[in-house]
Amino acid sequence: MKIVTWNVNGLRAxxxxxxxxxFHEADADFFCLQEIKLQEGQIELDLEGYEMYWNYAEKKGYSGTAIFTKHxxxxxxxxxxxxxxxxxGRIITLEYDNYYIITEYTPNSKRDLSRLEERLQWEEDVRHYLQMLDAKKPIIYCGDLNVAHTEIDLKNPKSNRGNSGFTDEERAKHTAFLEAGFTDTFRHIYPDAEGAYTWWSYMNKARDRNIGWRIDYIMMSDRLADRLQAVTIESEVLGSDHCPVTATFDL
Structure with a gap:
């Protein structure tokens, strides 16, 4: 089973x-999108063999998530x-016989951190929700989580310490999530990999120079670790300031 997650930063674009x-080349079982930035009726996609589930933001041209699935x-x-x-429109949960698939777009704390407290409460609520699901059956949880967890998850950790996406508070929430019984699939396979990023600023040719952050994740319940087969950061795929992340499982 293959899962793709991608913050497309505007699906129409x-x-x-x-x-x-x-999309067709990836041929994924689940294609999870964040920041679709559209409302119902604003796009027509003919994706034969896929069901489409949408969570639109009330505010036009903002946020939103979607999952396209064969199942x-x-x-x-x-x-x-x-x-x-x-x-x-930040979260969608699909339930199956033996697992849940969840895609989520974590709120950005904003440059001035004016949304930090709201974001931390959101993360607390999401963690409790996912723990509730995990008590019933294992979960696969993916999306733009808007945090670089450790110093190897971004190019310039020292100069970014305390900035949105790399505050001590946001990193601590991510640690708390992992300690609640969940695993970062990429770090499970590549615990020490450096220079593996999923987002790059549009400024100063950051992507060409690989000055980026790893803020897009596929997470799993700890007990699925032996079912994980591969994880790939598709940094060569363009079109957004984020790139897709894929994982395959034997489920």
């Missing part, structure tokens, strides 16, 4: 830049916990 070529779920949930919606 990336479709004009070769998204469908990559009909038992249930679909939008929101965290008992909530059945949330205004920024």
């Amino acid at each position: 990336v479709v004009k830049k070769g998204f469908l070529d990559y 009909t779920p038992l249930s679909v949930h939008y929101g965290v916990g008992e909530a059945t919606s949330e205004k920024e």
